[in-house]
Amino acid sequence: MEKLRIALIGVGGMGSFHLYSSHAKNPRIELVALCDIIEERCVNAAKELGRDDIAIYTDYRELIDNEKLDAVDIATPNRMHSVIAVYALEHGLHVFCEKPDAVSVEEALKMKEASEKNNRVLMVMRNNRYYENSQYLKSFISGGGAGEIYCGRCGWIRRRGIPGKGGWFTTKSESGGGPLIDLGVHMIDLSIWLMGNPKPVAVSGCTYTKFANDDSESDSENSKFGDAKSDGTFDVEDLAMGFIRFDNGACLQIEFSWASNIKQEKRFVELRGTKAGMTWFDNGDAEIYSEENGKLFDTMRHSVSKCNGHDAALRHFTSIVLDNAEKDYVPEQGIDMIKILQAIYKSAESGREVLL
DSSP states (O other): OOEEEEEEEETTTHHHHHHIIITTTOOOOOEEEEEEEHHHHHHHHHHHHOOOOOEEOOOOOHHHHHOOOSEEEEEEEETHHHHHHHHOOOOOOOEOOOSSSSSSHHHHHHHHHEEEEEEEEOEEGGGGGHOOOOOHHHHHTTTTTTOOEEEEEEEOOOOOOTTTTTTTGOOOOHHHSSHHHHHHHHHHHHHHHHHOOEEEEEEEEEOOOOOOHHHHHOOOOGGGGSSOTOBBOOSOOOOEEEEEEESSSSSEEEEEBBBBBSOOOEEEEEEEEEOOEEEETTTSSSSEEETTTTEEEEEEEEESSOOHHHHHHHHHHHHHHHHHHSSOHHHHHHHHHHHHHHHHHHHHHHHHHEEE
């Protein structure tokens, strides 16, 4: 069986999720090396895997320069995504990267250009596309069941769930922003993908930082991500709301928060079409609202299996590289995503709509 020789760069946080939920279980991957600025993380991971043959590095450049690899998987803080990706691509390696694609449009463009110049695959995590309810709704829409999708709304809102407070998550120079860039990529991408990937043309938005000094107990498991620092930085938003217009006339409302006075955390996508509307639920279900013979009716679709979206995305990347499988993500989608996020931050600062 042909295998993909890969190295994981960034072993903490989502990197550990990639490692144990995918790489360690994928028979088509040969995990060659681990890299993290905290060497102990790599050492402990290798021990837990029972692998004393895995090379360990603290510098991604030394790793790429010294090891015989096919690809790298990048799961570092956001600022380093594009830096490492471009270095790897220019050294002839395929790249899988955790979201967001980059912290600026300029950096996302560098990634795309390096991928094209060196004829290497560049794929960024879009795990929500692979869940059963996502695939079901995509098939329903593609088959014409919804008619024209002309509007929708999406969000991921938490009551209290600030990740790594004071660490890189809440430091704009490292993360690029707060919940908009952390959570927004997920649900905005899923919405736009279901809508058929229309091009964004304008956005408006507002951002707020109201809970930087709030020490309430978190109700979100996701708040455990990152390394908190009691004397660290918090210069990002904790809530963002906005509105996106597309070239086909469709629109999308968005809301993302790490902390809000709401009843409970939830993720959602709601889309409305001329033949049917639909809701994507974070428990794996999907519901369709339509009519037949002049009567309104609803159809609830319950998920049968609990798909691991991250593992599915990484396996698809493996199939693209090894089998030339059709890509379901292209870098242009990532550039459009970062354009949206940057423009919302700009709109929040200026108080005006921003054209893309």
